[in-house]
Amino acid sequence: MMKTKNNSAKTLLMGLVVIAVLAVLSVGAEAIANSASSLSIMLAVLKKATVYALLAVSMNLLNGFTGLFSLGQAGFMLVGAYTYAILTIPAAKRAGVYQYYDGGVVKFSIPEVFSGVLGESIGPVVGMVLTLVICGLLAAFFGWLIGLPVLRLKSDYLAIATLGFAEIMRTFIQFEGFAPLTNGSNTLRQYTTFKHLYPYVIVVGICILILVLLINSTYGRAFKAIRDDEIAAEAMGINLAKHKMMSFVISSFFAGVGGGLMAMYMSSVQAKGFTSAMTYEILLMVVIGGIGSISGSIIASFLFIGCSEWWLRFLDDPANNIGGLSLLAPGFRMVVFSVFIMIVVLFFRRGLMGDKEFPDLFRRGKRQKKGAAGK
Amino acid sequence: MQTFTQTMLPTLLAGISAGGQYALIALGYTMVYGILRLINFAHGDIFTVAGFVMFYAITVMPVYLAIPFTIFVTVLLGFTVERLAYKPLRSAPRMSVMISAIGVSYLLQNLMWYITGGQPQQYPVIPWISDKVVILGQETKRVTVITPILTVVLILILLLLIKRTKIGLAMRAASRDFETARLMGVKINGVISMTFVIGSFLAAVGSFLFFSNYSTVSPTVGTMPGLKAFVAAVFGGIGSIPGAVVGGFIIGICENIIRALGYSTFSDAFTFALLILVLCLKPTGLFGEKLEEKV
Numbered sequence: 001m002m003k004t005k006n007n008s009a010k011t012l013l014m015g016l017v018v019i020a021v022l023a024v025l026s027v028g029a030e031a032i033a034n035s036a037s038s039l040s041i042m043l044a045v046l047k048k049a050t051v052y053a054l055l056a057v058s059m060n061l062l063n064g065f066t067g068l069f070s071l072g073q074a075g076f077m078l079v080g081a082y083t084y085a086i087l088t089i090p091a092a093k094r095a096g097v098y099q100y101y102d103g104g105v106v107k108f109s110i111p112e113v114f115s116g117v118l119g120e121s122i123g124p125v126v127g128m129v130l131t132l133v134i135c136g137l138l139a140a141f142f143g144w145l146i147g148l149p150v151l152r153l154k155s156d157y158l159a160i161a162t163l164g165f166a167e168i169m170r171t172f173i174q175f176e177g178f179a180p181l182t183n184g185s186n187t188l189r190q191y192t193t194f195k196h197l198y199p200y201v202i203v204v205g206i207c208i209l210i211l212v213l214l215i216n217s218t219y220g221r222a223f224k225a226i227r228d229d230e231i232a233a234e235a236m237g238i239n240l241a242k243h244k245m246m247s248f249v250i251s252s253f254f255a256g257v258g259g260g261l262m263a264m265y266m267s268s269v270q271a272k273g274f275t276s277a278m279t280y281e282i283l284l285m286v287v288i289g290g291i292g293s294i295s296g297s298i299i300a301s302f303l304f305i306g307c308s309e310w311w312l313r314f315l316d317d318p319a320n321n322i323g324g325l326s327l328l329a330p331g332f333r334m335v336v337f338s339v340f341i342m343i344v345v346l347f348f349r350r351g352l353m354g355d356k357e358f359p360d361l362f363r364r365g366k367r368q369k370k371g372a373a374g375k
Numbered sequence: 376m377q378t379f380t381q382t383m384l385p386t387l388l389a390g391i392s393a394g395g396q397y398a399l400i401a402l403g404y405t406m407v408y409g410i411l412r413l414i415n416f417a418h419g420d421i422f423t424v425a426g427f428v429m430f431y432a433i434t435v436m437p438v439y440l441a442i443p444f445t446i447f448v449t450v451l452l453g454f455t456v457e458r459l460a461y462k463p464l465r466s467a468p469r470m471s472v473m474i475s476a477i478g479v480s481y482l483l484q485n486l487m488w489y490i491t492g493g494q495p496q497q498y499p500v501i502p503w504i505s506d507k508v509v510i511l512g513q514e515t516k517r518v519t520v521i522t523p524i525l526t527v528v529l530i531l532i533l534l535l536l537i538k539r540t541k542i543g544l545a546m547r548a549a550s551r552d553f554e555t556a557r558l559m560g561v562k563i564n565g566v567i568s569m570t571f572v573i574g575s576f577l578a579a580v581g582s583f584l585f586f587s588n589y590s591t592v593s594p595t596v597g598t599m600p601g602l603k604a605f606v607a608a609v610f611g612g613i614g615s616i617p618g619a620v621v622g623g624f625i626i627g628i629c630e631n632i633i634r635a636l637g638y639s640t641f642s643d644a645f646t647f648a649l650l651i652l653v654l655c656l657k658p659t660g661l662f663g664e665k666l667e668e669k670v
Contacts, residue, residue, distance in 0.1 A: 160650065342482055
């Protein structure tokens with residue numbers, strides 16, 4: 001018992017150090033990105049990838065560590081994104097955003113309320129972070145609500161039910177009846193966002209750290225036991241319903257926070273964009289990184305976003321065609337990229353990291369022992 | 376009576392027509408699921424590809440060639456997808472195969488986007504089936520009328536194939552017990568390929584009917600009908616052929632009634648709410664067989 005406590009304290013400390021280092025690095029990266037216009041895409045990629053890292057890890061908690069194949073991620077992100085946008089549009093700009101609905105029903109903006117209390121410099125930040133927590137809580141509440149009926153279902157039935165739920169969420173948000181709150185099918189925009197990269201890194205870092213601590217705790221071990229063999233886990237005294245629900249709700253919470261961050265990154269949200277394709281992309285990140293590896297998910301989301309948004313861009317430019325071939329044209333990058341994904345899915349099913357974590361790579365003996373015990 | 380023909384009849388006709396299209400796609404899902412226990416997420420995209428192939432084929436060949444050509448390409452695609460993306464994972468966990476299906480769907484969508492430039496295309500007008508006809512005083516396209524008839528005819532042929540032929544027997548054996556069927560000398564790969572061929576064929580036929588009504592093809596247009604057809608398959612009892620058909624018609628009709636009542640935003644939500652309801656109350660669907668839990 002003492003040992004696990006020490007271990008988690010160590011992980012916590014290590015994690016905080018890593019987050020601090022990454023935050024400093026991200027300030028540097030931002031300076032580099034701003035120095036040349038050709039590098040400006042790097043900043044966008046880093047922001048997007050950071051957000052996706054959280055989304056991928058939260059999906060991995062469910063699909064990789066608990067063995068619940070859920071495809072409802074886009075639905076929870078939608079809840080988070082809308083909650084964030086609705087609560088942070090400055091009061092003065094509401095009339096413009098909700099132009100068809102008399103400025104909407106929400107008349108305040110949380111960052112503004114806090115800047116009134118805590119001052120201009122710290123208030124908005126506290127407000128924004130608090131709003132992100134609200135995003136998570138609301139998504140978690142929806143997760144609980146959905147979990148009640150669907151968590152009884154098995155594998156692919158669960159997948160399709162959660163997918164269906166995400167589609168239902170999308171419909172409801174666009175419903176005219178809720179329009180004074182959600183702006184119907186119009187975009188929400190002009191809300192307060194993080195200006196720099198480092199707040200994204202810090203928020204995502206802390207969220208992932210919490211998830212790491214959770215997965216290393218007794219709860220995490222219970223999740224893994226459920227994944228490996230439900231019936232055996234139940235026989236060992238693990239309350240299946242309780243732990244599945246817990247994993248589902250926690251994953252929804254972080255998907256909600258991720259959705260809020262995503263809203264920030266995109267600077268305008270519309271329910272139309274949160275399709276099942278978005279969930280599939282996150283799932284593919286989890287698969288590429290290795291189902292059941294947090295560091296794998298993080299690395300994969302950076303590679304995924306980097307490839308799809310940046311490094312493969314040259315494939316889209318007809319000017320780069322060599323010889324008589326006219327293969328390179330807009331969209332070709334995504335074809336190459338998806339062929340690459342299929343190769344990973346078919347031939348490297350364990351992904352980049354399998355179920356190992358980054359530090360495991362440096363601990364040979366320990367890893368082998370762990371591997372033998374795990375399988 | 377007058378009000379019925381004016382208000383309800385077009386709704387019902389549209390519903391039955393949409394239902395027939397869902398049923399044709401749903402058969403592809405249900406047959407594959409019956410044998411492989413795989414939700415073929417790429418099926419909706421194969422259906423979309425059929426739409427695009429028709430769009431391009433009609434520019435270089437007459438209609439009577441374009442239709443068989445489209446069917447041929449779609450069937451070939453279904454066959455190839457199975458061979459390349461699902462066959463190597465035969466002994467892998469079910470989740471891996473499902474992920475592979477999602478990967479294929481992603482690939483097909485990106486490929487279509489690349490080839491077409493992402494622009495929605497106007498579906499060609501197929502003569503005769505796109506003509507206007509008048510039924511009980513209501514003008515509609517002929518496709519609306521022939522969809523249910525064609526669907527029923529195709530399904531009867533399919534049922535004959537499954538009940539009366541050797542390959543049908545093999546399919547039933549494989550869907551009952553994959554491993555035992557294999558031990559009994561059923562050439563399982565051939566059976567699975569045949570399933571995909573039939574499924575893709577029906578998807579191609581469905582695409583002629585669907586796009587003649589819907590008229591634009593874009594790379595992601597197949598996702599929604601694909602998912603709804605899957606819901607239809609689950610609703611009817613996955614693995615059951617009459618179930619998929621009944622499910623398809625019920626969903627098509629209900630959706631159009633909801634639309635006619637003025638809640639068109641909720642027509643998609645209804646379908647998925649129905650799915651969740653069915654899964655929770657009667658996961659085996661209307662006609663599904665009870666699956667035994669294997670430890």
